[in-house]
Amino acid sequence: MATISDVAEKTGLSKATVSRVINNHPYISKEKRELVYKAMEELGYQPNPSARRLRGQLTNTIGVIVPRIVNPFFSYLVDAMEQVAYENNYQVLMFQSDEKKDKELYFLNLLKTKQVDGLIMTSIENDREVIESYTEYGPILFCNEYKSRSDLPVVRVDQAEAAYLGTKHLLDRGYRKIAYCTGGLFVEDGKDKDRNVGFQKALNDYNINVNTGWVFVNKHTIEDGKHVMKQIAEMRERPDAIFTGSDEIAAGVLMEAKALGMKIPEDLAVIGFDDQPIAEMIDPALTTIRQPIKEMGTESVGMLLRLLKNHPLEQKHQELSVELVVRSST
Amino acid sequence: MATISDVAEKTGLSKATVSRVINNHPYISKEKRELVYKAMEELGYQPNPSARRLRGQLTNTIGVIVPRIVNPFFSYLVDAMEQVAYENNYQVLMFQSDEKKDKELYFLNLLKTKQVDGLIMTSIENDREVIESYTEYGPILFCNEYKSRSDLPVVRVDQAEAAYLGTKHLLDRGYRKIAYCTGGLFVEDGKDKDRNVGFQKALNDYNINVNTGWVFVNKHTIEDGKHVMKQIAEMRERPDAIFTGSDEIAAGVLMEAKALGMKIPEDLAVIGFDDQPIAEMIDPALTTIRQPIKEMGTESVGMLLRLLKNHPLEQKHQELSVELVVRSST
DNA sequence: TTGTAAGCGTTATCAG
DNA sequence: CTGATAACGCTTACAA
Numbered sequence: 001m002a003t004i005s006d007v008a009e010k011t012g013l014s015k016a017t018v019s020r021v022i023n024n025h026p027y028i029s030k031e032k033r034e035l036v037y038k039a040m041e042e043l044g045y046q047p048n049p050s051a052r053r054l055r056g057q058l059t060n061t062i063g064v065i066v067p068r069i070v071n072p073f074f075s076y077l078v079d080a081m082e083q084v085a086y087e088n089n090y091q092v093l094m095f096q097s098d099e100k101k102d103k104e105l106y107f108l109n110l111l112k113t114k115q116v117d118g119l120i121m122t123s124i125e126n127d128r129e130v131i132e133s134y135t136e137y138g139p140i141l142f143c144n145e146y147k148s149r150s151d152l153p154v155v156r157v158d159q160a161e162a163a164y165l166g167t168k169h170l171l172d173r174g175y176r177k178i179a180y181c182t183g184g185l186f187v188e189d190g191k192d193k194d195r196n197v198g199f200q201k202a203l204n205d206y207n208i209n210v211n212t213g214w215v216f217v218n219k220h221t222i223e224d225g226k227h228v229m230k231q232i233a234e235m236r237e238r239p240d241a242i243f244t245g246s247d248e249i250a251a252g253v254l255m256e257a258k259a260l261g262m263k264i265p266e267d268l269a270v271i272g273f274d275d276q277p278i279a280e281m282i283d284p285a286l287t288t289i290r291q292p293i294k295e296m297g298t299e300s301v302g303m304l305l306r307l308l309k310n311h312p313l314e315q316k317h318q319e320l321s322v323e324l325v326v327r328s329s330t
Numbered sequence: 331m332a333t334i335s336d337v338a339e340k341t342g343l344s345k346a347t348v349s350r351v352i353n354n355h356p357y358i359s360k361e362k363r364e365l366v367y368k369a370m371e372e373l374g375y376q377p378n379p380s381a382r383r384l385r386g387q388l389t390n391t392i393g394v395i396v397p398r399i400v401n402p403f404f405s406y407l408v409d410a411m412e413q414v415a416y417e418n419n420y421q422v423l424m425f426q427s428d429e430k431k432d433k434e435l436y437f438l439n440l441l442k443t444k445q446v447d448g449l450i451m452t453s454i455e456n457d458r459e460v461i462e463s464y465t466e467y468g469p470i471l472f473c474n475e476y477k478s479r480s481d482l483p484v485v486r487v488d489q490a491e492a493a494y495l496g497t498k499h500l501l502d503r504g505y506r507k508i509a510y511c512t513g514g515l516f517v518e519d520g521k522d523k524d525r526n527v528g529f530q531k532a533l534n535d536y537n538i539n540v541n542t543g544w545v546f547v548n549k550h551t552i553e554d555g556k557h558v559m560k561q562i563a564e565m566r567e568r569p570d571a572i573f574t575g576s577d578e579i580a581a582g583v584l585m586e587a588k589a590l591g592m593k594i595p596e597d598l599a600v601i602g603f604d605d606q607p608i609a610e611m612i613d614p615a616l617t618t619i620r621q622p623i624k625e626m627g628t629e630s631v632g633m634l635l636r637l638l639k640n641h642p643l644e645q646k647h648q649e650l651s652v653e654l655v656v657r658s659s660t
Numbered sequence: 661t662t663g664t665a666a667g668c669g670t671t672a673t674c675a676g
Numbered sequence: 677c678t679g680a681t682a683a684c685g686c687t688t689a690c691a692a
Contacts, residue, residue, distance in 0.1 A: 382687080
């Protein structure tokens, strides 16, 4: 593989000069500059990123950690980030943490060892202190998830408002017995907490208390949704609506309801979360809360790039708004 | 950040010895070995991969190029690869080529510059010669896509058989006027070609000629599917069934059909491809051809790891079988 | 069993 | 404007 020395030799110049050309330094004669370009072209020369990194260079690469790439919310989010990064001449490396602490640590180490210039975390497994300790090596930004006591930059949607909006919608439609799914496991922190707050607030507006028998925790998948529906079907006193917390769960609920011969929304109104492609395709089409995925991606990458250029951030916390998408399931 | 020198200093040993410990060389006294481990622990030392790479080391990282991560087929495929790689102590870097030659080249260069030890390509944008020239720097393996005249290792499903199976199913059900979608643009090569062959073969079995007015090329998305359905609806002589080539397109067809008040499968039978999650969720549930995604991922990573260890490959071409999943759309 | 020293490909510093 | 040189962190002959 051609190295900078090869280019230097071929042009009769020094490595230093070649390096300057590569890095667009000023004060180089036009002829030599072009000479170098020509030689680079002919040799198929590509700078070796490892060597550059060793010298402490930036890599024009940012890393994005997602919990599960098969979750469309995250694949679309990464996709949006990729677009913006590409326009700014940055590459995106995607990592799947699988919700495992050790994998997440591995990726944080990529920052430590300068494999990536900065990191966007769309999920958080390790403790706040652990993650913050890595900011020494490059900027880290939370997108979607966050830790409330951390002062790392965050791009997120107002989850409390989102949950409030969705629950309010159900209440406005006349449903009063509302079940609730959450992905979190009684977390004290982060977005699940916020959603709980919004849910409660909406119920409060209507002077309704939460029925803890209708609260399902640690739910994520389509299978979980089916299971929830089964449980509900067996209840003596059933809810008349359910806030599912994700379109996957909602889809599972819908499918199982269909299998059980129940009518949506007559027997049970269902509201999803995310507005994923399936929301529109499933029957009945899902009422859901649309997260501004594109905007989240754009905003995160934008902020991270500003951070990388040491530009000051106008605000460390970007809070985006959600939108209620009413379809046929409520 | 702690370096090997720090560890050496702290232990009073030389860098060389520390390096030997890190790399599990034999002939090191137990005491020193433990001394080094202790110091590494205390300093939070992590070897710098850039330095290692510069020395020509392996990185225990493999790269996977996908065209579009938002396509569930690919996100599930990468996910499957990730599992196996992780079990073998390898990390997976995911890249989205966006079906662009230049992006793909960027990723190929990661191999050239030893950022990844090997590469799995699930899509191919550049010419065969270009890609093969990169095998000089590390093993490359095709998964899903392939170039027929290339002798790079391939893991794929028998697309001809798959298309044959699907088309045969339609014919067996009594449909005779079969429309056909393909992602390829009259390609001479790769999987689209194979599918065309399978499609034709099935029709031949029934002595039916392809109606070119019912062939749609370069179709990929849900939107494409809707568009196809619109076109069909406007035809004077309509097909009675359609082989869509992907569940996305099939979903689009179904949605548009519903919008137009058409009955599936009575007015038009629809068969998808991939058996993605939506296939089961959409109404009517989609008859489709299941690709062995998990197996493809497992097999690809397994082959690549063998290649990386210079183990001989029993066979360079793994061909996996598909399965027809009959639901309600045909 | 351990240490010394060279070198991987870059770029920054300093000197012209 | 250009060139020599050191340094980044690591591994590996070679020597001891």
